[in-house]
Amino acid sequence: MFSNRATAITASSTMVLDTRVKQLAADGKNVVSFAAGETDFDTPEHIRAAAIKAINEGFTRYTAASGIPRLKEAVCAKLLRDNGLEYRPNQIVVSNGSKHSLDNIFTALLNEGDEVLIPAPYWVSYPEMVKLRGGKPVIINTNRAAGFKMTPSDLKEAVTSRTRALVLNIPSNPTGQVYNRNELEDIAEIAVEKNICVLSDEVYEKFIYSGEHVSIASLGNEIKDLTIVVNGVSKTYAMTGWRIGYTASTPELALIMSNIQSHAASNPNSIAQMAACAALEQSQECVKEMWKAFEARRNYMVQRFNNMSSLSYLMPEGAFYLFVDISKTFKLRYEGVLIENDGNFANLLLENELVAVVPGEGFGAPGYVRLSYAASMENIREGLDRIEHFLNKLEV
Numbered sequence: 196m197f198s199n200r201a202t203a204i205t206a207s208s209t210m211v212l213d214t215r216v217k218q219l220a221a222d223g224k225n226v227v228s229f230a231a232g233e234t235d236f237d238t239p240e241h242i243r244a245a246a247i248k249a250i251n252e253g254f255t256r257y258t259a260a261s262g263i264p265r266l267k268e269a270v271c272a273k274l275l276r277d278n279g280l281e282y283r284p285n286q287i288v289v290s291n292g293s294k295h296s297l298d299n300i301f302t303a304l305l306n307e308g309d310e311v312l313i314p315a316p317y318w319v320s321y322p323e324m325v326k327l328r329g330g331k332p333v334i335i336n337t338n339r340a341a342g343f344k345m346t347p348s349d350l351k352e353a354v355t356s357r358t359r360a361l362v363l364n365i366p367s368n369p370t371g372q373v374y375n376r377n378e379l380e381d382i383a384e385i386a387v388e389k390n391i392c393v394l395s396d397e398v399y400e401k402f403i404y405s406g407e408h409v410s411i412a413s414l415g416n417e418i419k420d421l422t423i424v425v426n427g428v429s430k431t432y433a434m435t436g437w438r439i440g441y442t443a444s445t446p447e448l449a450l451i452m453s454n455i456q457s458h459a460a461s462n463p464n465s466i467a468q469m470a471a472c473a474a475l476e477q478s479q480e481c482v483k484e485m486w487k488a489f490e491a492r493r494n495y496m497v498q499r500f501n502n503m504s505s506l507s508y509l510m511p512e513g514a515f516y517l518f519v520d521i522s523k524t525f526k527l528r529y530e531g532v533l534i535e536n537d538g539n540f541a542n543l544l545l546e547n548e549l550v551a552v553v554p555g556e557g558f559g560a561p562g563y564v565r566l567s568y569a570a571s572m573e574n575i576r577e578g579l580d581r582i583e584h585f586l587n588k589l590e591v
Contacts, residue, residue, distance in 0.1 A: 207323075208319050209319055212541075213231045215551075224549055227549065229553075234435075235569060238432065238433050238437070238470075242470045245472065254466065255466065258465050261287070262468060263472075268284055270282075272476075279413045289441045290456060290460070293398050293426065293441075296427070298327075305325070310355060312333050314349075315334050316370055317558060317559050318368045321362055333353055333355075339509050354391065358389065362396065366402065366513025366514040369518050371516050371518065376414075392421050393418070393421055397425065399430055399513055399515075402486055404493065405512050423442055426441060433481075434474065489569070492515075492570075497517070500519065506521055506524075516568070521540050529585065530547070530588065536561060549581070550585070
């Protein structure tokens with residue numbers, strides 16, 4: 196009755212958990228959520244004002260399928276200013292969020308059975324999106340000792356004659372880790388040698404706390420021609436609900452993705468496009484303010500976790516997530532209930548302490564949980580107090 200592709204995929208674990216949290220809140224429960232990758236900040240006023248102006252001026256009709264010229268120009272200016280990347284507007288496709296951008300890429304690139312390399316831990320949607328478009332996700336497992344980063348030898352071993360693309364997410368969701376320039380140069384050399392497209396997901400680029408953000412596309416013309424840069428305004432400007440993402444690629448691929456989008460979605464939201472123009476064109480002070488807040492929250496969280504002996508972590512270099520190893524709690528009991536894996540750890544924590552964390556299994560990393568510090572400091576303090584209370588009740 197239903198397609199094999201549709202029934203083969205699973206729901207987003209982060210969105211399922213977020214729905215559960217919202218239901219508990221609607222039932223009057225005081226839930227502290229570390230689950231969603233969504234900041235507690237409101238969209239900055241000047242961006243909201245641009246949207247209101249667009250509505251009042253009647254900018255509410257269809258636009259070009261791949262985005263309005265002004266926004267494409269703003270994206271080109273941003274990529275040159277921030278990343279040293281020179282693109283023309285005909286290489287930019289604006290979509291309904293970066294998730295939509297990713298789907299356009301996989302639709303454009305993949306034939307049945309083509310392989311996409313995905314380092315783990317990974318964002319929960321990558322493998323499912325690949326499968327939905329007929330591809331085969333090939334997971335490259337990494338470990339904490341290597342900083343949750345794929346090595347050149349890992350990449351070489353995973354490449355086959357069916358390899359079509361490699362997914363890079365820098366900074367990483369869920370680990371917060373960042374590949375440095377030398378590491379990216381090694382990856383770029385292999386990608387060029389093997390003629391592999393690189394999908395470079397850079398949506399968290401503005402939230403790096405040590406070192407620098409380097410786009411792999413900036414490392415030479417050969418790798419640039421193979422790279423599809425993915426970014427958007429959701430994380431950087433607290434605009435998750437506005438749904439504006441974009442890609443930068445070759446003119447040929449951009450045209451194909453634009454054609455796909457014209458049939459699938461007509462065009463990105465017209466009002467949100469004008470808001471995104473304001474975000475990219477005007478002052479970036481709002482981004483700096485959010486960066487300072489996230490850094491302070493990260494530092495507070497790791498300080499608190501340093502005192503929780505049964506949990507450990509790798510210091511996140513970017514994004515706004517802490518990926519926590521909970522494996523020492525396995526075989527312990529909470530009020531008689533055995534903790535066996537990250538899934539029932541998270542369930543026990545939610546049902547008993549009303550704290551939501553995301554199990555690592557959905558990220559391809561069982562034994563871990565992800566906590567977002569894109570929450571208010573008040574909620575972070577309260578949530579960590581509850582986690583400590585939970586851990587103090589564990590028994591052999």
